[in-house]
């Protein structure tokens with residue numbers, strides 16, 4: 001459990017027919033890796049299963065924003081923020097993703113010339129933080145300030161990971177080293193967003209830049225007519241950052257890692273990108289025709305779902321497929337387990353993007369990287385657009401490889417990420 005919680009939960013659930021009960025100290029847990037049961041918990045009887053006590057760590061680090069919120073105001077807030085992430089709103093995202101990916105790829109070009117590998121996860125995190133930053137806040141801040149913000153976001157995720165690993169976290173007023181670091185990153189994050197808010201408040205509304213923060217400033221609750229309170233704007237901006245950059249970053253990193261390990265898949269990927277884009281820029285129009293590349297993204301999300309599990313607390317007794325659930329149980333829903341169920345996926349550990357090509361038969365309930373039900377991800381189009389643009393530009397410019405026999409392990413304490421540096425060799429493709 002300590003070394004690989006995602007694998008442990010999936011394995012004990014599978015070995016016991018999809019469900020198993022276990023205790024840690026005074027708490028009773030039920031591990032679940034059964035697609036139908038997960039649907040029951042997240043959709044059929046969701047009122048009985050609010051987000052579990054675990055999300056309190058997230059609230060301590062990032063505040064009670066949309067990804068941790070389970071209270072009365074959650075639905076209204078979701079409805080207010082959702083339109084800013086809908087397909088029609090993410091058109092600007094293609095241009096942002098193009099520009100930010102090209103900046104990273106210029107660095108890859110230099111590494112290619114020098115024969116030096118790139119640090120894949122670090123590079124991709126830089127990319128997803130800058131894309132998220134521009135989509136949320138536009139730019140217009142100096143480089144040093146946004147770098148400090150990016151460092152604070154990364155540090156917050158490290159602190160959240162530490163809290164999730166620890167069996168006991170002293171209250172935040174106790175001046176431990178951890179708590180002092182937490183206060184310091186919170187000051188940096190809040191101060192940064194505060195400065196953006198102040199800048200917006202000093203301009204007429206018509207001059208607001210076209211970004212998610214402007215949307216959140218303008219939007220009104222359709223029932224009460226109220227705006228999002230100022231303090232909540234800061235919290236929601238931080239949580240969107242956190243929800244969007246690490247997950248997409250992990251997923252894109254896994255895609256590239258898998259492509260570097262499977263040259264035969266990479267060859268088909270480059271061929272598709274060359275044929276569909278004809279050397280041009282990825283746009284919302286042409287990336288929709290990249291069926292094989294989209295299948296690669298789906299297959300990476302299946303093998304390495306960044307959100308590998310969810311937890312929910314049972315409010316009342318229930319029974320699922322003969323398994324008794326008691327009020328107070330914490331259910332660990334293993335998305336990883338469902339994605340690796342040999343009953344639903346042939347050779348589940350193998351990387352086979354063909355599974356997701358149009359016309360292939362696969363069980364919809366057994367592929368849930370963005371979850372289902374009322375809390376399903378509102379950033380899925382955003383994430384997939386960003387990944388398709390980045391993968392297109394990489395395919396056009398580079399061939400990828402890893403040292404012989406290189407394997408990376410998994411760290412699953414928040415999102416499922418590689419557990420160490422991936423030294424990716426990039427070889428510039430000849431320009432057509």
Ligand code: HEM
Pocket residue numbers: 051066067078085240243244245247248251305306307310369370371374375376377378379380382383
């Ligand atoms: C590959 C990338 C991503 C994956 C795998 C992913 C996965 C998920 C999952 C599984 C949930 C459900 C959490 C729960 O039930 O407690 C979720 C919720 C959420 N995601 Fe994502 N996500 C991704 C990218 C993004 C992006 C880019 C954004 C924002 C720009 C975002 C914003 C959110 C928000 C706000 C929620 C909470 C929704 C609610 O509770 O109403 N996600 N995501």
